[in-house]
Every structure is written in C-alpha cells, then in structure tokens.
Amino acid sequence: MPRKLNSRHITPVTDPVEVCARIRNKSNNKEESCIKVINDTTIHLTPGDSKLFMVNNIYFLSSYQQTECQFSRVFDSNVSQKRLFDCVAQTMVDDLVRGKNGLLFTYGVTSSGKTYTMTGSLEEPGFLPRCLDMLFNSITAVQASKYVFVPDGMNGFHVQSEADALLEKQERDILPQLTPKTPNKIESAATFSFRNINVHYKEKNINPECRYSVFVSYVEIYNDYVYDLLGDVQLDPFNRPKPPQSKRLREDKNKNMFVYGVSQVEVASTEEAFAAFQQGQERRRIAHTQLNAESSRSHSILNIRLVQAPLDPLGEDLLQERSLICASQLSLVDLAGSERMARTGAGGERSREAGNINSSLMTLRRCLEQLRENQKNGSSDMVKYRNSKLTHLFKSYFEGHGKVKMVVCLNPNMAEYDENIHVVQFAEMAQQVEVARSEDFKSFTPPTTLHPSPPPQTDDGESDWESPDYSLGQPFPNLEVMDYADNETVPGLISMLEHRIGRMNAIKKRVSRYGEIFRSNLSSCTQHEQSVQQQLKDCEADLANKTKELNKLDRQVKKLESKNQVLTRTTQVFEKEKKQLQDQLSDAEAMLKSSQSDSRRLEMKMKGAVANTKAHVEKECEKRVRTVQTEMQEKMWVKDERLRQLKNIISTGGGREGRPTAARSRSDNRMVSRSVSRSVSSSVSSSVSRMVSGMVSSSVSTMVNRMVSRAVSVSVAVSRASEFEDSMSGGDVMHRMTTRSRVRSVVSSIEDSFILEQENQRTLGSEYVNKADEDLFRHRPGPPVATKHRRSCSASHSNWLAHLPSSTVQTETILQPAIRPNKVVNVPSPKDVAGASKYLLTHQREDGTGEIETQLVKGEVFHTRSGGQQVQFVDIETLKQHDPQKNEKKSITSRRKRRSETSIEEASVDEQSSWTDVETRCAYGIGNTNNVAAVTNKRKK
Numbered sequence: 053m054p055r056k057l058n059s060r061h062i063t064p065v066t067d068p069v070e071v072c073a074r075i076r077n078k079s080n081n082k083e084e085s086c087i088k089v090i091n092d093t094t095i096h097l098t099p100g101d102s103k104l105f106m107v108n109n110i111y112f113l114s115s116y117q118q119t120e121c122q123f124s125r126v127f128d129s130n131v132s133q134k135r136l137f138d139c140v141a142q143t144m145v146d147d148l149v150r151g152k153n154g155l156l157f158t159y160g161v162t163s164s165g166k167t168y169t170m171t172g173s174l175e176e177p178g179f180l181p182r183c184l185d186m187l188f189n190s191i192t193a194v195q196a197s198k199y200v201f202v203p204d205g206m207n208g209f210h211v212q213s214e215a216d217a218l219l220e221k222q223e224r225d226i227l228p229q230l231t232p233k234t235p236n237k238i239e240s241a242a243t244f245s246f247r248n249i250n251v252h253y254k255e256k257n258i259n260p261e262c263r264y265s266v267f268v269s270y271v272e273i274y275n276d277y278v279y280d281l282l283g284d285v286q287l288d289p290f291n292r293p294k295p296p297q298s299k300r301l302r303e304d305k306n307k308n309m310f311v312y313g314v315s316q317v318e319v320a321s322t323e324e325a326f327a328a329f330q331q332g333q334e335r336r337r338i339a340h341t342q343l344n345a346e347s348s349r350s351h352s353i354l355n356i357r358l359v360q361a362p363l364d365p366l367g368e369d370l371l372q373e374r375s376l377i378c379a380s381q382l383s384l385v386d387l388a389g390s391e392r393m394a395r396t397g398a399g400g401e402r403s404r405e406a407g408n409i410n411s412s413l414m415t416l417r418r419c420l421e422q423l424r425e426n427q428k429n430g431s432s433d434m435v436k437y438r439n440s441k442l443t444h445l446f447k448s449y450f451e452g453h454g455k456v457k458m459v460v461c462l463n464p465n466m467a468e469y470d471e472n473i474h475v476v477q478f479a480e481m482a483q484q485v486e487v488a489r490s491e492d493f494k495s496f497t498p499p500t501t502l503h504p505s506p507p508p509q510t511d512d513g514e515s516d517w518e519s520p521d522y523s524l525g526q527p528f529p530n531l532e533v534m535d536y537a538d539n540e541t542v543p544g545l546i547s548m549l550e551h552r553i554g555r556m557n558a559i560k561k562r563v564s565r566y567g568e569i570f571r572s573n574l575s576s577c578t579q580h581e582q583s584v585q586q587q588l589k590d591c592e593a594d595l596a597n598k599t600k601e602l603n604k605l606d607r608q609v610k611k612l613e614s615k616n617q618v619l620t621r622t623t624q625v626f627e628k629e630k631k632q633l634q635d636q637l638s639d640a641e642a643m644l645k646s647s648q649s650d651s652r653r654l655e656m657k658m659k660g661a662v663a664n665t666k667a668h669v670e671k672e673c674e675k676r677v678r679t680v681q682t683e684m685q686e687k688m689w690v691k692d693e694r695l696r697q698l699k700n701i702i703s704t705g706g707g708r709e710g711r712p713t714a715a716r717s718r719s720d721n722r723m724v725s726r727s728v729s730r731s732v733s734s735s736v737s738s739s740v741s742r743m744v745s746g747m748v749s750s751s752v753s754t755m756v757n758r759m760v761s762r763a764v765s766v767s768v769a770v771s772r773a774s775e776f777e778d779s780m781s782g783g784d785v786m787h788r789m790t791t792r793s794r795v796r797s798v799v800s801s802i803e804d805s806f807i808l809e810q811e812n813q814r815t816l817g818s819e820y821v822n823k824a825d826e827d828l829f830r831h832r833p834g835p836p837v838a839t840k841h842r843r844s845c846s847a848s849h850s851n852w853l854a855h856l857p858s859s860t861v862q863t864e865t866i867l868q869p870a871i872r873p874n875k876v877v878n879v880p881s882p883k884d885v886a887g888a889s890k891y892l893l894t895h896q897r898e899d900g901t902g903e904i905e906t907q908l909v910k911g912e913v914f915h916t917r918s919g920g921q922q923v924q925f926v927d928i929e930t931l932k933q934h935d936p937q938k939n940e941k942k943s944i945t946s947r948r949k950r951r952s953e954t955s956i957e958e959a960s961v962d963e964q965s966s967w968t969d970v971e972t973r974c975a976y977g978i979g980n981t982n983n984v985a986a987v988t989n990k991r992k993k
C-alpha cells in the first residue's frame with residue numbers, strides 16, 4: 053500500500069491499531085450515565101442500578117455487571133475538538149507529509165457523535181478541516197503550481213511542465229462556462245471559512261527542495277456500492293440528474309486498493325478542499341430514521357492525497373521522473389451507525405440500508421478478528437476482505453503499511469448501554485491487530501544542495517574561515533642589554549617568547565582542528581561523491597534504458613509515419629476512385645432517368661397504337677364474320693336446294709323398281725344393304741348427337757342436323773336401291789356384283805363424308821373422337837385418303853413448336869390438322885426452336901378465287917454440331933375453302949372423272965343403266981356436302 057511509488061523503504065516493524073474513545077455529552081443531564089471515565093485510558097460501563105440489561109439477547113441484572121474497557125486514550129464529554137485533533141489526528145498529518153499513509157475512522161452507534169468528531173461544524177471544526185488546515189499551513193511555501201501533478205487514472209501521478217499546467221488551468225477556467233452542468237468547485241470555495249480552527253500548525257518535515265500538491269476524492273459506500281461524490285452530475289434528456297453509477301475497486305501496481313475512475317480534485321487551500329467536501333456531502337444519502345433525523349445511512353470516505361516531487365538541481369522545475377514522485381494518502385472515514393436493525397424500527401429501503409450497514413461492519417469485525425488470529429498464531433488464513441466493499445477498500449491499510457486509528461464514539465445515555473457494549477467489544481478486539489509501519493519517504497537530494505560542514509567557530513563563536521591569523525605576535529623589539537642592572541629587557545623578552553609559544557600552540561590546535569574538520573569534510577565529500585557516482589551510474593543506466601526506449605520509439609514512430617504515408621496515399625487513391633464512381637453513378641442515374649422517361653413515352657405511344665390496331669382489327673373481324681355468315685347462308689341455301697333435288701330424284705327413281713334380280717342374290721344384297729344402312733344411320737346418329745352436344749357454334753349444329761337428315765335420306769336411298777336390286781333377282785351374277793359394288797361405293801361416299809365431318813370436329817379442338825366414332829370407322833372398308841398422307845407428321849407425338857405469325861387470320865376452315873403444338877409463338881426465338889423437335893409454320897395467302905389458302909409447312913428440328921438448330925421442311929399441308937356454286941360443275945366433272953378412273957366397269961354400267969344416275973346423284977349430293985369443307989392434302993418432299 054505504501055504511498056511511495058518506489059517501495060524501497062519497507063520495514064517489518066508493526067504498530068497496533070490505535071483506538072481512542074470519545075464520550076459525548078448526555079442528552080439529558082438529569083439522566084444517569086452508563087459510562088464512567090476512570091482515567092485517561094479506562095472507562096467503566098454500567099447499566100444502572102436495579103435494572104435489567106441485555107447482552108447477546110440474555111438479560112442480566114445491572115447491579116452485577118460492570119464492564120471495564122481499556123483504550124489508547126479516553127476523552128470525556130468536555131474534550132474540545134482542538135484537543136482531540138492534537139492528540140489523535142495531528143500525527144497523522146505529520147505522517148502524511150513524511151509520505152506515509154493513514155486511516156482514521158470513527159465508529160459508534162447512531163447519534164454518538166461520529167460525524168461531529170470527523171467533520172464538526174463551522175464553529176467547532178472536526179478532524180477533517182483541521183487536518184486540511186494543518187496540511188496547507190505546512191506546504192504553503194512549497195506548494196506546486198496547480199495542474200503540475202496529473203493523476204494517471206491508476207492511483208498514480210505524473211508531472212507535466214509549468215507551461216502545460218498553465219494551459220490546462222486556462223482550459224479548466226473556461227470549461228465550466230462552456231459546460232454549466234459541471235459544478236465549479238473552485239468558485240464555491242470562498243463560501244466556507246472556519247472560525248475556530250486557528251491551528252496554524254506547521255509540519256517541520258517539509259522538504260524545501262520538493263514541491264507539494266493536495267488532491268481530494270470523496271466516495272460513499274451505500275448498500276455495498278461505491279459512488280463517487282465529486283464526479284460530474286450526468287443529466288438525462290429531460291435535464292434531470294441521472295442516478296449515479298457505482299464504481300469498481302481496483303488494485304494499483306503497489307498493491308494499494310483504490311476506487312477506479314474516481315474524481316480527484318486538486319485543491320489549493322483548506323477552503324477549497326472543504327468546499328469540495330461539502331459538495332460531495334450534499335449528495336450523500338441522508339435517511340431519516342426514528343433514532344436520528346440526520347442519520348447517515350452510508351459510509352463516507354474522504355481521501356486527502358499529498359503528492360510531492362523533488363526540484364531539479366537548479367531548483368526551478370520539478371523532476372519529471374515518476375519514480376521520484378511520492379503520493380501519500382490520509383483517509384478520513386465516517387462510518388454509518390452500527391446499531392442493530394431492530395432498534396431502528398426501519399422498514400423497506402431503510403431496513404435494506406441497515407442490513408447492508410450492519411453486514412459491512414460485521415465483515416470489518418470478522419476481518420479484524422481473522423487478522424488478529426493470524427498475527428497471534430502466525431497462521432495465514434485468508435481474510436475475507438472482499439465480502440464487503442468497505443473492507444475491500446481498507447485492505448491495503450490492514451495488510452500494507454500505514455497508521456490505522458479509530459475513534460470510538462460512545463453515547464452515555466443509559467438506553468445505549470447494550471449498543472455501547474457491542475461497540476467497545478469491537479474496539480478492544482481491533483486494538484489487538486497489528487499494522488506494519490513504513491519508513492519516511494527520503495526524497496532525492498540534488499547535488500547542488502550539498503553543504504559542507506559548518507565552519508569552525510572561534511572561542512568567541514565567530515567563524516575564522518575567512519581570515520585565518522597565523523602570526524605569532526608582535527615582531528621582536530631591539531633587544532640590547534646596555535646595563536647589568538637592566539631588568540626590563542630580558543623579562544620582556546621572556547614574556548614575549550612565552551606569548552609566542554602560547555600563540556604557536558593555539559595555532560597548532562587550530563590547525564589540527566582544521567585538519568580534523570577538513571578530514572571529516574573530505575570523508576563526507578568522498579562518501580557523497582560515491583553516492584553521487586552511484587546515482588550517476590543509476591542515472592546513466594536509466595539514461596541508457598531511456599535512450600534505448602527512445603530509439604525504439606523513434607523506430608516505431610518512423611514505421612508508423614511510413615505506414616501513415618502509405619495509408620494517406622491509399623486514402624487519396626480511394627478518394628479519387630470514390631469521386632470517379634460517384635460521377636459515374638450520377639451519370640448513370642441521369643441516363644436511367646432519361647431512359648425511364650423515354651420508355652414511359654414509348655409505352656404511352658404503344659398503348660395508343662395497340663388501342664388503334666385493336667379497334668381496327670375488331671372492325672375487320674366483324675366485317676369478315678358478316679361476310680362469312682352471308683356465305684354460309686348462301687351455302688346452306690344451295691345445300692337445301694340440292695337436298696330438294698335429291699328427294700325429287702329418289703321419288704322419281706321409285707318407278708324403275710322391278711328390274712330382274714336373282715332371288716338368292718337379292719336376299720344377300722338386302723342383308724348387306726340393311727346392315728350397312730342400319731349401321732351407318734345408327735353410327736351417324738350417335739356420333740352426330742355427341743357432336744351436337746359438344747358443338748359450340750349453333751350454325752355448325754344446324755349444319756350437322758342437316759347432314760343427319762341427308763344421311764338418313766341417303767340410307768333410305770340405299771335401301772331402296774337394295775330393294776331394286778332384289779327385284780332384279782333374275783339378273784346375272786356379274787351384274788349383281790356390280791350393283792353391290794356401286795352400293796358399297798355410295799355407302800363408302802357417305803362414310804367418307806362422316807369421316808370428314810369427324811376430322812372437322814377434331815380440328816375444331818373438341819374431343820369428339822370416342823369409342824362410338826371408332827365403331828363407325830370400323831365398318832369402313834378403308835381410309836378415304838392415304839393414311840400416310842394424313843397422319844405422317846401431324847399425328848406423331850413429337851414436341852411441336854407452332855410458329856403462328858401475328859398476321860394470321862382465323863379462316864374457320866372446319867378441317868384442321870390434328871397437331872397439338874406444345875408451344876405457339878408469334879416470333880420464335882432460338883431457345884424456342886432448341887426446345888422443339890418439330891416445327892410448324894402457318895402461312896396464308898389468297899388463292900385465284902379470292903379465298904384464303906392456309907399452308908402448314910412442317911419441318912423437323914435438327915441440332916447442329918456447333919450447338920445451333922436447323923429446321924428441315926418436309927411437308928406442306930394446305931387448308932383451302934371452295935365456294936360450292938363456283939365449283940359445282942368442276943366438282944361433278946372431277947368426280948365423274950375420278951369415278952371413271954376408279955372403275956371402268958362401273959362407268960360402263962352407268963352408261964347402260966339409268967338407276968346409276970341415282971347413285972351418281974347421291975354421290976354428287978354427298979360430294980357437294982363434302983365440298984363445303986374440302987381438304988386437299990398434298991404431299992411434297
């Protein structure tokens with residue numbers, strides 16, 4: 053703990069904790085006192101006559117109990133504050149000046165006079181103001197300029213130059229004006245002045261070769277938390293003071309405990325110091341209890357720190373060597389009342405406070421007991437200082453070096469007997485604890501302050517260094533004996549010689565004395581020279597170390613400077629890049645804005661164009677729809693006309709029945725024709741009914757109904773033809789065969805027409821191909837067109853990409869290819885083509901008759917080696933519409949041609965037999981029907 057930063061002066065000598073007792077005056081003079089002062093060191097505690105008293109919860113009769121207690125000193129109620137200070141605290145200030153630490157605390161129950169003893173009042177100042185007064189009286193002449201000593205934050209100090217100190221002073225003088233929340237401690241200093249101090253003690257151990265400064269810090273321990281009472285008050289956003297933050301305790305490099313981060317205020321006078329104390333005092337938590345309206349509920353600790361450092365050889369500036377700085381500390385502690393909780397009658401927060409106070413005092417007691425045990429037994433059991441902040445902070449006093457003194461304050465009121473007993477028991481125990489003593493601080497003495505031994509004094513006390521007289525006396529007179537009876541000359545000579553001899557002896561003495569002084573001076577000089585040499589060596593070693601450190605620091609500085617340069621350059625580069633990027637960013641933003649506005653404008657334009665196009669297309673579509681409707685109506689009328697003609701033909705053909713046929717062949721033919729007609733009619737009915745149910749367009753439905761009626765008519769025609777054949781029972785076989793083949797041809801034509809209708813249904817996108825339709829096709833002798841033609845590309849399950857240009861017009865062509873493209877695009881992209889295996893291009897153009905001809909160009913997609921796609925067109929399917937009126941004759945001609953090409957035999961029969969006209973007409977009628985949506989399949993490769 054030593055306050056000296058260089059702890060070379062440690063000594064094992066110990067002193068006991070010094071305990072004094074102070075008995076305050078009675079509150080009621082008539083009341084009996086429980087304390088009797090026997091002498092300067094002894095008191096008797098008596099509970100009073102014929103009364104019960106309690107110790108450790110056991111009641112005793114008072115007459116049998118009288119406790120005698122011994123203290124270092126006992127002060128009765130008449131003792132003055134000054135005398136108490138003289139006897140107790142003065143020596144502690146002496147120690148402080150000599151560089152020793154000290155702890156002085158007051159202990160006792162509430163209202164026993166602890167605060168009065170420690171602080172006192174303006175009229176009767178206590179220890180605290182008197183210590184400060186004595187200290188400042190002692191160091192006035194050798195006080196250092198303010199802010200020369202600077203706390204380092206770790207319980208130490210360093211020295212700064214006078215110029216720096218002056219600068220700091222100016223800053224601090226300005227600071228309070230800038231920050232009004234920081235209280236100006238200096239200003240309020242003048243408000244305190246103690247009237248009855250008049251101590252004016254001066255400590256004689258002040259070293260004139262040193263300079264001194266005083267720092268004070270003031271903390272309280274409340275509910276086992278340490279608070280700084282001199283710290284700046286922090287304000288919350290509403291300008292209200294924030295609750296204080298507790299501080300931590302730490303140990304410095306010399307094993308001294310200190311409050312980390314505590315404010316240390318440098319003070320230049322007693323008033324200033326006491327002003328700081330008062331400022332802290334305002335913040336103390338004073339709680340009111342039943343026992344004392346101003347009872348302190350926390351332990352308060354005022355630390356007075358005296359810092360000293362030697363001057364340089366010229367006696368002008370302080371040496372800045374930290375090892376030469378000595379910081380000693382005197383802690384003045386006012387403990388909270390030690391009464392038991394039950395007596396306070398406190399509850400809630402007060403109860404908690406009392407609990408914490410008692411807990412910390414109990415810990416103090418236990419620590420002292422443990423220390424005493426260790427010292428008695430030579431053991432080293434752990435002392436649990438950390439159990440409370442109070443003992444933790446005092447640890448360095450009890451285990452380190454310094455003086456510990458305690459003033460036990462006793463209240464003589466009879467009601468306080470029990471509590472007094474506890475207090476004196478604690479005091480007696482504490483007195484048995486030994487604390488190590490430390491030596492005085494021996495400050496470094498600069499060589500210029502060396503003085504030789506005082507000059508030798510002459511007998512009359514005068515110094516004869518300045519004019520040493522070595523003459524033996526007056527020169528010899530003319531000695532001539534002229535007369536025998538001359539009695540004067542010889543005796544005169546004798547006395548002169550005797551005087552000279554005496555003079556010579558005196559000179560001899562003086563010379564020998566001078567010699568001794570010289571020798572002693574010489575030896576002291578030699579010793580001093582040796583010590584100076586030693587100091588010089590130390591200094592040189594220090595200097596060498598410092599030079600090394602300096603060089604090291606120089607190198608580090610150079611390294612850091614080069615690093616700094618690099619960093620500066622890098623920063624500049626980055627700044628430049630940043631600027632460029634910012635420029636680019638702003639350009640890009642401007643471009644983005646302009647492009648956004650362009651795109652908005654374009655969007656508006658496109659919307660307008662789309663709206664126009666849509667309106668135009670809608671108009672066009674409506675126009676076309678009307679045209680198509682008109683055409684369809686015309687076609688329907690033509691069909692009706694054809695049907696009417698067919699009916700007429702059928703009705704006319706009935707008169708030709710009765711042509712001879714063989715009976716056997718007639719029955720066969722009837723069977724065939726009936727079965728054909730039945731199957732066709734039933735299949736057509738079911739197929740068409742399904743188709744009708746699925747048809748979306750009513751016009752198509754109407755058309756199909758008409759086809760049904762035509763089909764039925766055809767079946768009737770066929771049956772009649774069969775019956776006609778039957779009637780020709782007597783005909784030759786060849787003829788019958790021809791007839792049958794013709795019937796079959798008619799049926800085949802009818803079937804073809806339904807198959808085509810079926811295809812139409814498929815291409816319209818409906819799912820009308822079902823089992824019944826298949827049943828219908830099963831009776832078909834063969835496909836009307838080559839299977840290869842119709843199914844080669846469309847019916848495969850390939851991955852089709854349909855390229856449908858946006859200009860494609862919906863033609864309402866009933867027959868459509870059975871291709872179900874996987875994807876339909878207006879403009880194919882390479883990606884679309886890559887994902888497909890087949891390619892279908894829809895192309896439209898106007899044919900010679902003014903109809904729209906749709907060509908479906910089919911191709912296969914190949915993947916090239918270079919990763920691209922190639923489409924090879926392999927097929928063109930043409931979808932075409934014909935006007936039946938325009939193509940009527942042509943159609944009949946082509947059909948006749950086809951028929952003549954197909955069967956020469958039948959053609960010859962047609963020419964021969966008139967009934968073949970019926971068949972031809974039927975075929976013609978059906979052919980016309982087919983021509984409504986004739987499909988021409990061409991296969992090109």
Ligand SMILES: Nc1ncnc2c1ncn2[C@@H]1O[C@H](COP(=O)(O)OP(=O)(O)OP(=O)(O)O)[C@@H](O)[C@H]1O
Pocket residue numbers: 075076077129160161162163164165166167168169344346347348387388389390461
């Ligand atoms: N020796 C004394 N002479 C005159 N007055 C005294 C003396 N001792 C105490 N008093 C007075 O008694 C009152 C209580 O004293 P003080 O506040 O010092 O008690 P305390 O022990 O510090 O109490 P607490 O533990 O509550 O702080 C004060 O008004 C004080 O002036």
